[in-house]
Amino acid sequence: MSKILQKLKKTDFQTIFPFLGLIAVLIFFEVSTGGRLFTGKNLKAVLNDGLYIIIGATGYAFMFAMGILDFSIGANMAVSCAAACLAAKINPLLAIPAAILTGMILSGVLGLIHVKAHVDAFITTLAGQFIFNGLVLIVLNNSIQQAPLSMLKWFTLPLKLVILAGGLAVGYMAFEHCVYGKTCKLIGSCEEAARQTGINVGRYKMCGFLTMGAIAGLLGFISLIRTGTASSQTGSTLMMNVLNAALLGGLPMSGGPTTKFRGVIIGSLTMAFLTSGMTIMGYNVNTQQLVKGLIFLIAISISFDRKNMKVIK
């Protein structure tokens, strides 16, 4: 017994907190939905929600590691989805490149402003969010656009699984076992020292923005083939879900070396189960946003290590 206690003491609270969070969410909803959480139908819904969150959070992890918060991804996804929808009306196959390119261009512009004009990433992406929200209304002509119905057939279980597994595998390898991920963490740890170690910080940040944009575009495309429509509401919950996933996964706000990829997975799963749990219980999207906002505040007050920040800065 004492040995277990000793081990517990040694285990970092930050490491086990995400697991506890996930387990708490699972137990809470399993009980309060009367055991409906793990039915086949619901697991499908979890997969659908989880796909956005996990893939989104995977891209976000690299930004997070560098200490960049991107608030524009949801709005970017909406614009990309709208662009994909317009392209699909010409030829459905054009939807994929249209979505990804749009995402990359939007995110790339924000990245350039941040890297070249030295505008704080927080400000840049917040402004980006508003601009993209306006942009999507213009592109969609203030209405909801319908994609060719044939595209709905593309949204199959194998496709979902391939994207999920592929995204996770590439994300994990790049984050934990590649020079790229390692360097992102170093930049988040101390940007000036990274620069004086010969790291081209600007290029890495651009890379982060472009990847994030491509992923927002991909998610826009997935949303299109899932719902068959593009609207201004597309992706409206993505930002909060991904940010929450990262925080619930124990990723530090300040970025740096303690950012772990398993946190991305655990946090995303927590958010996916939370979302579908609340859906089963009959909460509408607005109530869900309210709850997620509260969780965000709680998670940030627990995970944001002020004492540590003081040591670093």
Add this chain to the structure above:
Amino acid sequence: MGEQGLLLKTEEMYKSFGITKALKGVGIELRRGQILGLIGENGSGKSTLTSIVAAIQPADSGKMYLEGQPYEPSDTMEANEKGICMILQEKGTFDALTVAKNIFVGKENLFCKKGILDNRAMNRAAQEALDAVGADYIRASMPLGALNFEDRKLVEVARAMYMKPKILIVDETTTALSRNGRDILYEIMKKMKKEGKSVIFISHDIDELMEICDTLTILRDGVYIDTLEKEKFDAGMIRKLMVGREVAENYYRSDCESSKNKEVVLSMDHVSARELKDITFELHKGEILGFGGLADCGMHILGSVAFGNIEPDLGRVLAGDGSIIASPRDAMGRKIAYISKNRDQESLMVASSIRDNICCASYNKLSQGPFLWPKAQDAFVDRWAGELEIKMQGLYQYVMELSGGNKQKVALAKWLGFGADIFILDCPTRGIDIGVKSNIYALMEELRSQGKSIILISEELPEVIGMSDRTIILKDGRISGEFKREDGLTETLLIDYMV
């Protein structure tokens, strides 16, 4: 020691930072009218102990008595009121405020009338405080940012002295001060002693401590070792107590011939950057080129410019093959390494692990395609951390937990592992204890004998004289003199070129 004269006493003080135990049951005693020197290597717990006395941080356990009464201050304000003031090792001032506001920070109420601050009265009182410590040339109404580092320290001294402390704690302040600044501080200490007040003085400079202090208390690894009275002071003995073994008296180079190799590996061609003006010099293969001068003479900028980190306004930095160095990337391509004076902010990622810090410059070598496997990194760190004998609990320990000397070793290991041929070392032994200091000097000699070149930038003249093949002195951003090793350099000679 009679209880009568006892002013401050600590008993069984313990303090840990995470897994690092900074203090392990330390007890010290301070009498009235005593200047007590605290000495020990980095990480010995001197600063931790004194900052607990000054209530900057709480102890984990232990008791303190001030004039026989239990002393449990809750914050620095309370410590100040009880007559304990501390001048910190690191900068403790606000650049954007005026000198006067810095002196009275937290005490603005003294000059408030119905909620309105009387700036004029505050400036007057601040000027008096500055005059009182002999820094009358500093004007109280000036913004602090306009002062140089030394004068800022004196402002801190004035701030502490305004409180008329019974105990003044001076933490390694003198390393930042010139002779003039030191004299001001020594005068204050002597005056306090005369008035029956006490001083706790922390310094790495044994000669300075032996001259100023009445008593020396030696700490090692958070443990109280011994206390010596003035008549028993002996530099060799003190060193031995600090390190726990015999230390050679002289750790600089013993030869007096400069390197004769004329192959140029790095040069500056009429470079001007920030306060640097028209600098031209050549660094040769296999030599140690020393740069000396006052703290703000521009030599620290020079190191940064040579590494391509600061772009010159005019002129060029050239590698041996004539290619221009305009970024750290360029410099590293020419196998140039740089350790900044601000090591913890610029040369190390203190929030990252030892492993990441040592490997980060060598990912090109360690990776297989885009992949970076743990095995290659671990072996690399094992080798270089072993080579430099870094004291650590494991590869994954955070660099911020290490002592100054071991941090510097990590920075050196990173560049040795990288395979640098040219080392630009800015104050490589600043704030580092003698044990590691002599390691670093030995390493520099070894690198030199391997044909590598070193630019040594230092505010400590003995170090520059002791290690360099050639010495260049800067004054107000310009080169004011160049000397060879065999010229028989002395500090007095060089100081004439510095001021």
